[in-house]
Amino acid sequence: MTGVIALTRLEILRALRNRRVMFFTILYPTVLFLLTAGTANSNKMVDGTHLSLRTYFLIAYASFGALGAALTTNAQKIATERKEGWIRQLRLTALPGNGYVISKIASATLVTVPAIAIVFIVGGSMGVHLSAAKWVTAFLVLWIGALAFTALGIAIGYGVPQDSVQMVNILVYVGGSFLGGQFFPLSGTLESVGKALPTYQVRQLATDVITGDHVPGSGIAILLAWTVGAAVLAARMYRRGVDAG
């Protein structure tokens, strides 16, 4: 166990040192939030709801940051470390077989915290008023929901060749956010497509929690299915890496 803790600690240190990770997880979502929520019409309501655009974007960009953190912390690193023999080197230590993946999940989960928290803090200072319970619940929904992307990141890191990881990452990150309503409220066809995605569901779930709307079971089910699916895929990819040869 000390080994897993030591590795996790080093992983977090590396993530915090990595400027690209910091950019995608903290700076980028925060700046986008400031740009959209700072505009004049952000006090308007989202069509057909009693939710202000500013609050909508608070959740949207917090989830965007969480998704970026969960995805980019791991996918690129796993692919690179696979290629550069680091995983092989770790297999020559007493680290338990799943220790590497555990440390990756743990570090991604921790790096997700500031990604969400900073957008929340900026939003709060810009006049988004929520009860303490709603802040906390929304945070927890986004944080736990990000596990789907952590698992997806691990699957990509193991399953995609190192030189293609960047492309796949951006596709999932930007494409998923576009269809998930992270950049603007969705309606019509885009929304029906988006509903099938975890990006949409994790954002919608946190939004429903804030508005006090009925939380649909189907949304939770879709998010859960993605999480389990990605985890199974990640486990399979991981095992394929272990058994190579």
Next chain:
Amino acid sequence: MTTGVRGGPGSAAVTFENVSKHYGQVRAVNELSLEIPQGRTVAFLGPNGAGKSTSIDMLLGLRRPTAGTVRVFGKAPHDAITAGHVGAMLQSGGLLSDVTVRELLTLMTKLHPRPLPVDEVLKRANIADIGERKADKLSGGQTQRVRFAIAIAGDSDLIVLDEPTTGMDVENRQIFWQAMKAEAERGKTILFATHYLEEADQIADQVIVINKGRLLANGTAADIKAQAGFQKISFRLPGVTRDRLLMLPNVVTLEIINDRVQIQTSDSDKTFYSILDAGYRPEDIEITALGLEQAFVAITQQDNGADAHSEVVEDAR
């Protein structure tokens, strides 16, 4: 001193029992059996593609044999690693580029059941001066020393080094072998693969040679040289034919190119006197002792069935 090596006194550090590894039709390792007693420093030699890397991978539990068993201190390889018996230095890669050498080794000590203090590891591997550097800012020789440090981050009983001195200059190599000898003196078993045969000759107590996935020789450097023929006799003898020289005593290989005869022999005196006794008067005579390198080339070529120019006589001994 290392204490508490599990498996009881006299149990071998490494045992290969009829180990084969096939990749499709390719037999990378074929029915390999060998034993490495504890406390030895062993050189593992073989031409490229002989099955060295595959054997080391199986020894380290990175690959599973197609058939046969590999035991390390009486345990399955991966169990031996988990128990902290084995420290290994890979041939390439295996370093993180965005952490310092000290951070990397701190992690490695924590991943070992019997860790050494990080400062001690840095000292033993001669890298105390580069502890604060990032791994991607190191020279080739320094990188190799960091890899070595990873192998000795804990008090392992067996240290496996895959081509440890590749890319090192002469000075670095000497520093490196000193560090490794110090580990051997601590009672550790050391297995290293190398391309530098003079290193094997100077350092190893036991030399294992494999070729085409099979064991070719296993003994001291002197044993290997004896197997290859200790000396090489070379002379010019116009008009001589192969048949006439075949009956000479102690000949291991015989090669005639134009008028030049090259004989590898296990006893150059006896062979040469017989040449004279037969009435020949050779010219431009050279008699040289074989190094391990030539011995290695000789036995692997012999095993490969000899190339187009040399014809090989069965070892008469």
